Amino acid sequence: MKRRQVLTQAAKTLPLLASPVPALMGAAGTRANVSRTITLFLCGDVMTGRGIDQILPHPGDPRLYESYMRSAKGYVELAESSIGPFPTPVDFAYPWGDALEEFDRARPDLRIINLETSVTKSDTRAPKGIHYRMHPDNIPCLTAAKIDCCALANNHVLDWGEAGLVETLETLERVDIASAGAGRDLDEAEAPAMFEVFRKGRVLVFAFGSVTSGIPLGWEASVGRPGVNLLENFSDSMVRRIAGQVQSVKQQGDLVIASIHLGGNWGYHIPSEQKAFAHKLLDEAGVDIIYGHSSHHPKGIEVYDGKPILYGCGDFLNDYEGIGGYEEFRGELVLMYFIGVDPATSSLTHFEMTPLKIERFRLNRVNREDARWLRDRLNREGAELKTKVELARDNTLSLLWD
Numbered sequence: 001m002k003r004r005q006v007l008t009q010a011a012k013t014l015p016l017l018a019s020p021v022p023a024l025m026g027a028a029g030t031r032a033n034v035s036r037t038i039t040l041f042l043c044g045d046v047m048t049g050r051g052i053d054q055i056l057p058h059p060g061d062p063r064l065y066e067s068y069m070r071s072a073k074g075y076v077e078l079a080e081s082s083i084g085p086f087p088t089p090v091d092f093a094y095p096w097g098d099a100l101e102e103f104d105r106a107r108p109d110l111r112i113i114n115l116e117t118s119v120t121k122s123d124t125r126a127p128k129g130i131h132y133r134m135h136p137d138n139i140p141c142l143t144a145a146k147i148d149c150c151a152l153a154n155n156h157v158l159d160w161g162e163a164g165l166v167e168t169l170e171t172l173e174r175v176d177i178a179s180a181g182a183g184r185d186l187d188e189a190e191a192p193a194m195f196e197v198f199r200k201g202r203v204l205v206f207a208f209g210s211v212t213s214g215i216p217l218g219w220e221a222s223v224g225r226p227g228v229n230l231l232e233n234f235s236d237s238m239v240r241r242i243a244g245q246v247q248s249v250k251q252q253g254d255l256v257i258a259s260i261h262l263g264g265n266w267g268y269h270i271p272s273e274q275k276a277f278a279h280k281l282l283d284e285a286g287v288d289i290i291y292g293h294s295s296h297h298p299k300g301i302e303v304y305d306g307k308p309i310l311y312g313c314g315d316f317l318n319d320y321e322g323i324g325g326y327e328e329f330r331g332e333l334v335l336m337y338f339i340g341v342d343p344a345t346s347s348l349t350h351f352e353m354t355p356l357k358i359e360r361f362r363l364n365r366v367n368r369e370d371a372r373w374l375r376d377r378l379n380r381e382g383a384e385l386k387t388k389v390e391l392a393r394d395n396t397l398s399l400l401w402d
Contacts, residue, residue, distance in 0.1 A: 036200060036342060036343065036344065037200075037340045037341065037342055037349050037350075038109050038110075038197055038200050038201065038203065038255060038340070038341050038342075038343055039106065039107070039108045039109050039338060039339070039340045040108055040109065040110050040112060040203075040257070040289070040337075040338070040339045040340075040341070041103070041106070041108035041110065041111040041112065041336065041337065041338055042112055042113075042291050042310065042313060042337040042339060043113055043114075043313060043316040043334070043335070043336055043337060044114065044293050044295075044298070044312075044313035044314040044315045044316040044334060044335070045114050045116040045154070045293055045294070045296075045313075045314075045315045045316060045317075045318070046113045046114060046115050046116060046117070046150075046316050046317045047116045047117055047132055047156070047315065047317055047318045047319065048095065048115075048117050048134045048138070048141055048142070048317060049072075049117035049118065049132030049133045049134045049156075050064070050072040050075055050117075050131075050132050050133075050319050051072055051073075051075030051076050051078075051079065051319025051361065052095055052134070052141075052317065052318075052319050052361050053072065053117075053133070053134040053135055053138060054072050054073050054075070054076050054088075055076060055086050055088045055089060055090050055094075055361060056089060056090060056092065056094075056134075056135075056138040056141055057089045057090075057091070057092065057137075057138065058135045058137035058138050059072075059089075059135060059138075060121060060133060060134065060135035060138075061121070061123070064131065065125060065129075065131065066129060066130055066131075067129065075319045075322075076088075076319075078321070078322035078323065079319065079321035079322045079360070079361065080322075081322055082321055082322035083321060083322075083359065083360055084360075086360060086361070090361075091144075092138070092140040092141045092143075092144045093141075093144040093145070094361075094362055095141060095317050095361055095362055095363065096144060096145045096317075096362075096363055097356070097362040097363040097364050098356060098363055098364055098365045099145065099336060099354075099356060099363045100144075100145065102336055102354045102356075103145065103146070106336075106338045106352070106354075108338060109197045109200065109203075110148045110149065110195055110197065110203060111145065111146060111147050111148045111149070112147075112148060112149045112150075112151065112205060112257070112259070112291070113142075113147055113149070113150055113151070113316070114150070114151045114154060114259060114261065114293045114313075115142075115150035115151065115152060115154075115157075115179075116132065116154045116155075116156045116157070117132040117133065117134050117156060117157075118131075118132060118133045118134070118156060118157055118158070118159050118160045118164040118165065118167075118168050119133070119134050119135075119136050119138075119139060119167065119168040119171045119172070120133055120136065120160050120163070120164035120165075120167040120168055120171075121135065121136065121167070122160040122161055122163045122164035122167060123160070124160055124161035124162075124163055124164065125159065125160055125161065126158055126159050126160070126161060126216075128159070128216070130156075130159075131156075131159040131160065132156045132159055133159060133160050133164065136167065136171045139171050139172075139174075139175055140175075142175070142177060143175050143177070147177055148177065148178060148195065149177065149178045149179065149180065149193045149195070149205050150172060150177055150178070150179045150180075151179075151180055151181050151205070151207035151259035151261070151291070151293075152165075152168070152169075152179050152180065152181045152182035152207060152228065153180075153181025153182055153189075153207040153208050153209030153215075153228045153229050153230070153259070153260075153261055154181075154209055154213065154215065154228075154261040154293075154294075155209070155213050155214040155215045155216075155261065155294075157182050157228060158182075158219050158226075158227065158228070162225070162226040162227075165182060165226050165227070166184060166226055168182075169182070169183070169184065178193035178194075178195070178205070179193060180192055180193040180205045180206060180207040180229075180259065181206070181207025181208060181209060181228060181229045181259060182207075182221070182226075182227065182228045182229065183221055183226065183227075183229075184226050185221060185222070185223060185224055185225065185226065186221045186222050186223055186225075186227075188221070189221035189226075189227060189228055189229040190206075190221075190229050190245050191249075192204040192205055192206045192245075192249060192256075193205040194249075200343055201253050201254065201255060201343035202251065202253070202254045202255070203254070203255045203256075203257065204246075204249060204250060204254055204255070204256045204257065205257045205259060206229075206242070206245060206246065206256065206257065206258050206259065206287075207229060207258075207259040207260075207261075208229050208230070208231045208242070208258065208259070208260050208261070209228045209229065209230055209231065209260075209261045209262075210230075210231040210234075210260060210261060210262035210263070210294075211230065211231065211232055211233075212262050212263050212264070212294075213261045213262050213263060213264075213294040215228060215230060215261070217230070217232070220232075231260070231262070234273045234274065234276070234277035236280070238277075239277065239280045239281060239284055239285055240284075240285075242258070242281060242285045242287070243284055243285035243286060246285055246286040246287060247286055250286050253343055253344070254343075255288050255289070255341055255343050255346060256286055256287050256288045256289070257287075257288065257289045257291055258281055258285075258287040258289070258290055258291065259291045259292075259293070260290065260291065260292050260293075261292075261293055261294050262274060262292055262293075262294055263292075263294050263295060263311075263312060264294070264295070265294065265295060265296045266295070266296060266297070266326050266329060267295070268299055268300065268381050270299065270300065270311045270312075274311065275302075275311075278290045278292075278302075278304070278309045278311070279304055282304055282305060282307050282309075283305075288307055288341065288346040289307060289308055289339065289341070290307075290308070290309040290310060290311075291310055291313070292309070292310050292311045292312055292313065293310075293312060293313045293314075294312060295311075295312030295313075295314055296314060296315050296318075296320075296326070296329065296331045297312070297314045297315070297329040297330065297331050297333075298312065298313060298314035298333075298334075298335050298374070298377075298378065299311045299312030299313075299314070299381060300378070300381030300382045300384070300385050300387070301351075301378065301382055301385065301387050301399060302382075302385040302386070302387060303348055303351075303386075303387060303399075303401035303402075306345075306346075306347035306348055307346065307347070307348060308339055308348050308351060310337065313335065313337065314331070314333075314334055314335060315331060315334060315358075316334050316363075317358070317361075317363070318331075318358065319361060320332075320358075321358065321359070321360070321361065330370075330373060330374075330377075332357055332358045332359070333355060333356075333357055333366065333370055333373070333374055334355070334356050334357070334358060334363070335353045335354065335355055335356070335374070335397075336353060336354040336356065337351075337352075337353055338350075338351075338352045338353070338354070339351050348401075350398075351398070351399035351401075352396055352397065352398055352399070353389075353396065353397040353398075353399070354395075354396050354397075355370065355371050355374050355395060355396075355397065357370060365395070366395060368395065371391055371395040371397070372391060374397065375389050375390075375391045375397055378397070386401065386402045387399055387400065387401045388400045388401075
């Protein structure tokens with residue numbers, strides 16, 4: 001297995017503290033030392049292609065091959081018909097909006113996203129219905145948010161063929177953003193992104209894409225062929241395969257994240273086979289955090305044996321404004337997940353979420369009513385998973401678990 005990018009986070013993560021930090025009580029009653037806790041930022045699907053690409057400074061070829069839309073500009077026009085004109089072109093930081101201030105507040109050690117967009121000028125489209133691409137010259141849209149790692153094992157990274165995937169990898173490498181879950185061959189697709197978090201430990205990010213999310217079987221990476229790190233099923237043999245990938249690189253004290261693109265776009269039900277698979281990855285494969293995505297709205301959260309399982313983070317950035325259908329899921333309401341883990345025990349210490357709302361292709365703070373709606377929905381879905389969410393005065397959400 002190839003050794004992927006190793007990034008040192010010393011400058012970003014060095015605590016600006018003059019004295020020792022006292023231990024705090026985590027939500028489950030365990031003691032955690034703030035100076036040792038690794039705080040991660042995770043979020044749902046980041047789809048900066050199509051309409052968002054068109055409002056950035058370097059829009060790519062807008063041609064689409066969808067049955068109902070032939071130009072990416074049409075998604076901008078659809079949004080404008082609903083909310084009014086955009087001040088185009090916007091600057092690279094524009095889509096992140098109020099999330100940037102939350103990054104400054106939470107100061108996560110690592111910022112990890114699922115980039116569900118090919119970053120390419122390729123015109124070699126895959127034979128599928130919907131295609132996402134962002135022009136490579138718009139890559140500062142990701143660096144503006146200081147993204148550290150992009151999970152790429154999803155159903156849009158090969159929308160523009162193998163050439164589009166290779167250009168995506170090259171573009172991310174050019175700006176020192178690590179990636180996982182897709183590669184120029186099988187070894188690279190299986191290899192984790194590795195991070196040294198200053199004075200705290202090492203974080204390994206593996207990424208997997210399940211066929212249940214719509215990834216074609218033909219996209220699987222193989223010897224000498226670009227593709228994704230594909231999960232064909234949730235079987236015990238797949239657990240053993242992942243365990244082999246993890247154990248080949250994991251060292252004592254490492255924190256392992258499994259990013260998994262799985263399931264459909266709408267609906268809160270979590271299939272029993274997905275639950276069992278997640279539990280086995282934590283029990284048997286050396287994984288510490290399950291970072292699931294694909295659903296267009298947040299799903300229930302579980303804490304299993306002190307370790308978090310996100311079954312569906314919801315979308316985070318998209319160009320869906322003005323598109324009707326599925327309004328009951330409130331897909332415009334998204335979450336920033338700030339997860340604290342003690343690397344000495346691999347146990348969860350704190351779990352906070354900041355609700356935001358996509359409006360004008362930008363992330364904006366929510367009002368109290370929307371924050372309550374998210375709290376209530378997460379509590380409804382978390383009841384069976386034995387988690388509960390509390391709402392603070394500043395509209396942030398805190399996860400409680402047994």
